[in-house]
């Protein structure tokens with residue numbers, strides 16, 4: 001995965017140095033922790049996350065589990081792996097389906113974060129699993145958004161619910177609500193509601209998203225965040241958490257050559273699990289997110 005290339009290389013190098021040592025002194029541990037800290041900061045991981053992560057690694061690395069280990073260096077690598085899994089959310093969390101269909105999934109995020117693309121990918125994935133998703137075009141801000149979702153729906157082979165062309169832009173809350181009703185009447189067991197994103201977090205957008213959330217009571221609100229966002233991940237994620245109280249995260253553009261800091265920060269900052277990772281422009285480029293596999297990819 002291109003995204004974590006540099007971070008991965010830096011950590012591998014750090015551990016290579018560590019492995020030449022037999023017993024580890026506190027100075028060895030401190031040196032290693034400092035290098036890990038530097039590598040994470042260079043990868044744009046949020047400072048609060050880096051601090052917490054390195055404090056935990058240091059505490060454990062200086063403790064008995066490393067002293068007693070046959071191979072102390074290997075034990076430190078193991079600790080880093082476990083703590084990486086922890087900041088990535090720990091256990092894998094699957095999409096939650098409603099007891100009584102339709103399951104309503106609302107998407108939120110900045111414009112350009114990859115929401116519309118993800119809507120198509122998710123529809124396709126769910127279809128493969130035997131579901132009958134409906135895509136709802138409730139992004140009425142961007143002139144092109146409805147057309148774009150229509151194209152995505154066609155490619156995914158999914159039905160779309162959108163305001164009739166020529167009827168004015170309409171009201172996104174009504175469109176979202178009518179979309180869910182349409183799904184109920186036409187036996188779509190999952191509804192994916194695409195909402196408007198703006199270039200920056202703004203109050204009007206948040207109010208609109210919060211109103212849509214209140215109107216359709218979604219089973220999941222997925223916050224789509226671009227892996228390239230860097231240090232802005234903290235403010236953006238917190239603003240969306242406050243605004244729409246999302247239930248899960250989708251990382252997008254993990255195929256890019258970004259440093260990956262957002263990916264490593266967002267679960268820890270918000271306490272919300274990452275459910276999917278999007279890694280390409282094609283409709284097939286979507287993976288269920290596994291914290292342990294992601295940690296292994298970074299450390300391999």
Ligand code: GDP
Pocket residue numbers: 109110111112113114115116117118197252253254255256278279280281285
């Ligand atoms: P939205 O404004 O949040 O709906 O974002 P879009 O879905 O329109 O995506 C914005 C741009 O990012 C488009 O050019 C997409 O093709 C591209 N994009 C979306 N997801 C990915 C991804 O996972 N990888 C890459 N490389 N590009 C992506």
